Amino acid sequence: MNRLYNIFYQSHIGSWAILVLLFFVGYFLLKAGKAKGAKIVHMVLRLFYIIMLVSGIGMLVTLGFPLMYLVKGALAFFLIYAMEMILVRTKKGTLGQQATLYWAIMIVTLVLVVLLGYGVISF
Numbered sequence: 001m002n003r004l005y006n007i008f009y010q011s012h013i014g015s016w017a018i019l020v021l022l023f024f025v026g027y028f029l030l031k032a033g034k035a036k037g038a039k040i041v042h043m044v045l046r047l048f049y050i051i052m053l054v055s056g057i058g059m060l061v062t063l064g065f066p067l068m069y070l071v072k073g074a075l076a077f078f079l080i081y082a083m084e085m086i087l088v089r090t091k092k093g094t095l096g097q098q099a100t101l102y103w104a105i106m107i108v109t110l111v112l113v114v115l116l117g118y119g120v121i122s123f
Contacts, residue, residue: 001062004058004062005059005062005063008055008056008058008059008062009055009059011051011055012052012055012056012059015048015051015052015055016052016114016117018048019045019048019049019052020110022041022044022045022048023045023083023086023087025041026038026041026042026045026087027086027087027090029041030087030090030091031090035091038087038091042087045083045087049080052076053076056073056076057073060073067123068116068122068123069116071116072113072116072117075109075112075113075116076113078105078109079106079109079110079113082102082105082106082109083106085102086099086102086103086106089102
């Protein structure tokens with residue numbers, strides 16, 4: 001079981017790092033008016049959402065569903081929602097006055113997820 005957990009853990013950590021990087025690349029491509037490049041990056045980003053979610057669920061199963069990681073998972077879903085809203089609404093040009101709200105939600109949730117994941121915040 002320890003080996004399986006390690007596989008999930010390493011793929012989860014790696015997918016989070018790539019996920020954040022791809023999000024910013026996609027956002028800046030959209031802001032630069034490179035719609036085709038942004039669309040490709042957005043599709044790859046969605047693939048990494050799936051990898052991150054599957055590895056996270058795998059870790060939850062191997063750990064026996066501890067409450068702290070269930071909360072982290074719920075926050076991760078919310079983080080994905082905020083990231084998608086920022087990218088999609090930026091693409092459509094409808095982010096407008098809600099930009100500050102979505103960016104604040106994304107940054108706060110990202111910090112919480114990382115701190116929970118590394119055990120800095122625990123309960």
